[in-house]
Amino acid sequence: xxxxxxxxxxxxxxxxxxxxxxxxxxxxxxxxxxxxxxxxxxxxxxxxxxxxxxxxxxxxxxxxxxxxxxxxxxxxxxxxxxxxxxxxxxxxxxxxxxxxxxxxxxxxxxxxxxxxxxxxxxxxxxxxxxxxxxxxxxxxxxxxxxxxxxxxxxxxxxxxxxxxxxxxxxxxxxxxxxxxxxxxxxxxxxxxxxxxxxxxxxxxxxxxxxxxxxxxxxxxxxxxxxxxxxxxxxxxxxxxxxxxxxxxxxxxxxxxxxxxxxxxxxxxxxxxxxxxxxxxxxxxxxxxxxxxxxxxxxxxxxxxxxxxxxxxxxxxxxxxxxxxxxxxxxxxxxxxxxxxxxxxxxxxxxxxxxxxxxxxxxxxxxxxxxxxxxxxxxxxxxxxxxxxxxxxxxxxxxxxxxxxxxxxxxxxxxxxxxxxxxxxxx
Amino acid sequence: xxxxxxxxxxxxxxxxxxxxxxxxxxxxxxxxxxxxxxxxxxxxxxxxxxxxxxxxxxxxxxxxxxxxxxxxxxxxxxxxxxxxxxxxxxxxxxxxxxxxxxxxxxxxxxxxxxxxxxxxxxxxxxxxxxxxxxxxxxxxxxxxxxxxxxxxxxxxxxxxxxxxxxxxxxxxxxxxxxxxxxxxxxxxxxxxxxxxxxxxxxxxxxxxxxxxxxxxxxxxxxxxxxxxxxxxxxxxxxxxxxxxxxxxxxxxxxxxxxxxxxxxxxxxxxxxxxxxxxxxxxxxxxxxxxxxxxxxxxxxxxxxxxxxxxxxxxxxxxxxxxxxxxxxxxx
Numbered sequence: 187x188x189x190x191x192x193x194x195x196x197x198x199x200x201x202x203x204x205x206x207x208x209x210x211x212x213x214x215x216x217x218x219x220x221x222x223x224x225x226x227x228x229x230x231x232x233x234x235x236x237x238x239x240x241x242x243x244x245x246x247x248x249x250x251x252x253x254x255x256x257x258x259x260x261x262x263x264x265x266x267x268x269x270x271x272x273x274x275x276x277x278x279x280x281x282x283x284x285x286x287x288x289x290x291x292x293x294x295x296x297x298x299x300x301x302x303x304x305x306x307x308x309x310x311x312x313x314x315x316x317x318x319x320x321x322x323x324x325x326x327x328x329x330x331x332x333x334x335x336x337x338x339x340x341x342x343x344x345x346x347x348x349x350x351x352x353x354x355x356x357x358x359x360x361x362x363x364x365x366x367x368x369x370x371x372x373x374x375x376x377x378x379x380x381x382x383x384x385x386x387x388x389x390x391x392x393x394x395x396x397x398x399x400x401x402x403x404x405x406x407x408x409x410x411x412x413x414x415x416x417x418x419x420x421x422x423x424x425x426x427x428x429x430x431x432x433x434x435x436x437x438x439x440x441x442x443x444x445x446x447x448x449x450x451x452x453x454x455x456x457x458x459x460x461x462x463x464x465x466x467x468x469x470x471x472x473x474x475x476x477x478x479x480x481x482x483x484x485x486x487x488x489x490x491x492x493x494x495x496x497x498x499x500x501x502x503x504x505x506x507x508x509x510x511x512x513x514x515x516x517x518x519x520x521x522x523x524x525x526x527x528x529x530x531x532x533x534x535x536x537x538x539x540x541x542x543x544x545x546x547x548x549x550x551x552x553x554x555x556x557x558x559x560x561x562x563x564x565x566x567x568x569x570x571x572x573x574x575x576x577x578x579x580x581x582x583x584x585x586x587x588x589x590x591x592x593x594x595x596x597x598x599x600x601x602x603x604x605x606x607x608x609x610x611x612x
Numbered sequence: 613x614x615x616x617x618x619x620x621x622x623x624x625x626x627x628x629x630x631x632x633x634x635x636x637x638x639x640x641x642x643x644x645x646x647x648x649x650x651x652x653x654x655x656x657x658x659x660x661x662x663x664x665x666x667x668x669x670x671x672x673x674x675x676x677x678x679x680x681x682x683x684x685x686x687x688x689x690x691x692x693x694x695x696x697x698x699x700x701x702x703x704x705x706x707x708x709x710x711x712x713x714x715x716x717x718x719x720x721x722x723x724x725x726x727x728x729x730x731x732x733x734x735x736x737x738x739x740x741x742x743x744x745x746x747x748x749x750x751x752x753x754x755x756x757x758x759x760x761x762x763x764x765x766x767x768x769x770x771x772x773x774x775x776x777x778x779x780x781x782x783x784x785x786x787x788x789x790x791x792x793x794x795x796x797x798x799x800x801x802x803x804x805x806x807x808x809x810x811x812x813x814x815x816x817x818x819x820x821x822x823x824x825x826x827x828x829x830x831x832x833x834x835x836x837x838x839x840x841x842x843x844x845x846x847x848x849x850x851x852x853x854x855x856x857x858x859x860x861x862x863x864x865x866x867x868x869x870x871x872x873x874x875x876x877x878x879x880x881x882x883x884x885x886x887x888x889x890x891x892x893x894x895x896x897x898x899x900x901x902x903x904x905x906x907x908x909x910x911x912x913x914x915x916x917x918x919x920x921x922x923x924x925x926x927x928x929x930x931x932x933x934x935x936x937x938x939x940x941x942x943x
Contacts, residue, residue, distance in 0.1 A: 378831075384837060386749075387748050387768075455752070500727055503753075504749070
């Protein structure tokens with residue numbers, strides 16, 4: 187007998203080309219059957235009018251633990267994740283201390299196991315202490331369970347260090363994720379342009395992102411290593427990635443909800459909730475990113491969920507830290523940016539929220555991010571016509587730096603199932 | 613600390629502006645954050661109010677009771693000499709009590725945030741905060757969080773509204789109009805709050821503005837504010853009515869934005885030789901303090917075209933007007 191039967195939902199499983207009304211049966215934590223009539227089950231969920239899809243995967247979450255537990259913990263991030271429909275999140279390593287050795291990786295996994303909500307997969311630092319100088323012990327971290335490597339917050343400035351890092355991640359078969367930003371050009375706090383000039387705030391030009399991306403693509407071609415571009419923010423980067431993919435380079439890329447929805451005009455009132463890195467860009471960049479998701483150039487969506495305390499975000503715009511929350515309302519934000527605008531359909535969106543991030547981490551033949559029979563039963567049920575209002579004060583995240591408070595969103599997660607267990611139900 | 617409704621202006625009633633359905637102007641703002649949010653009408657109203665206060669400084673007893681019983685806190689998170697003294701004198705001529713805060717050796721040095729500092733001082737019963745701060749948008753953040761009036765005395769690289777108002781006041785006084793004039797603002801436009809407020813104010817009053825400097829000091833996107841850009845002072849000097857020579861802020865530059873002071877002076881310094889090629893009655897302005905021999909030579913600074921000291925004198929009247937008006941604001 188099945189443990190759980192999700193009935194009559196629109197089952198979208200991009201890896202298996204499925205988009206039909208069907209039942210999903212789960213037994214002993216695995217997908218037992220997908221199709222009409224799943225058989226008897228101890229528990230059933232009526233998913234009529236809902237979308238049933240492989241569990242959502244967020245490649246880019248700042249859990250802040252260890253070091254800033256007042257802003258977020260691995261447990262609170264995992265709770266926020268399942269509330270947003272995510273069954274798996276990748277924890278960024280720019281904590282205090284950073285995740286740059288196997289002990290730190292084990293710590294993240296232990297805290298995640300204790301929370302027992304979403305799967306929290308640790309990313310390790312590329313370089314020791316994120317200093318960009320010496321390679322961190324990526325081999326030992328991979329053995330301990332690190333799934334990807336990044337110095338997120340900063341790009342790896344040294345070209346020789348970056349080349350060696352790619353040689354190592356290629357050998358280890360893991361994903362290298364780069365925050366593309368030329369450090370020498372990183373002198374501002376928002377997008378450079380007319381708004382920054384008017385506000386008297388230092389600008390961060392899109393060329394700073396593209397310069398590092400161009401260099402890295404040269405190194406990717408040379409090493410053949412898998413390379414993932416984090417939080418793509420400019421039209422120029424989208425075009426570079428499009429060209430790299432058509433040249434056959436093993437490149438994946440993610441876009442964040444805020445870069446798909448907001449422009450630098452939002453900074454006009456000096457509200458630090460609109461301060462993030464990379465910064466909000468122009469309407470043309472937003473449009474290029476949406477098109478990039480639509481045509482598969484941007485194959486992944488990732489929140490860059492970055493919690494910060496109230497006191498830090500009450501500082502002046504120039505002094506407040508970069509970062510924005512969105513984990514708990516991400517599917518609604520993505521649907522607003524991409525479904526409501528007609529940029530793409532639900533199968534494409536599900537692929538970008540689940541199947542493709544899984545492949546960016548694990549390669550093409552992974553069963554993560556699929557509803558294949560025998561796969562871990564990570565399943566998300568979405569209401570595509572929820573029409574709900576974001577209430578930041580109801581977030582389970584420990585932080586509140588979210589400018590979407592009061593926004594009406596078209597979709598939301600109504601149930602999140604991890605390894606066959608219901609971890610969240612609206 | 614609710615504000616009283618607008619009371620009568622210190623000035624005699626003016627004839628209403630031309631137009632059959634013109635309504636009498638009523639000042640409503642409790643804050644002066646920048647010229648960006650002001651209408652042309654509001655800017656003119658401040659200038660007109662300043663005219664009436666200018667006369668106070670010529671009396672033997674240079675004081676009016678407009679702000680008697682009010683407390684003006686001068687919050688100087690960033691160093692300033694003339695702006696601070698000008699505001700302090702303006703407040704005292706309006707009979708307000710003033711308290712002065714400077715960042716050095718204060719609670720800020722102990723790690724207190726701007727907001728906490730201002731909230732604590734507000735709790736002592738302050739009516740108007742005059743705020744100078746190194747961070748752009750700091751007064752805007754404060755205006756959202758405190759009930760007292762906020763007057764921006766210069767925020768980062770954003771705005772310095774009272775400086776632009778006194779510049780425009782001086783232009784109007786010397787050339788009897790603003791609309792239709794062509795004004796060059798020369799120097800470090802990128803980092804200048806004086807430039808931004810001047811561009812905004814002058815454009816609203818119908819003047820044409822050209823900003824002049826090397827591309828490393830003049831962001832191309834500045835044209836979105838309604839001005840044009842030139843990299844050659846010699847190209848524009850002959851056709852402008854006013855030239856505002858901005859101070860090169862050596863203390864702000866973390867890295868070299870131009871090759872040398874010598875070269876800068878050669879390309880953008882106002883010299884007697886350059887002045888000879890300009891309109892005869894060209895008005896030469898400088899917000900101070902001057903780097904003599906850099907932005908302009910002593911000959912020009914102290915010459916007949918210069919109105920630099922009148923700017924300072926007029927600053928007092930403009931700041932009296934601003935303090936008076938925000939104290940009447942009810943928004």
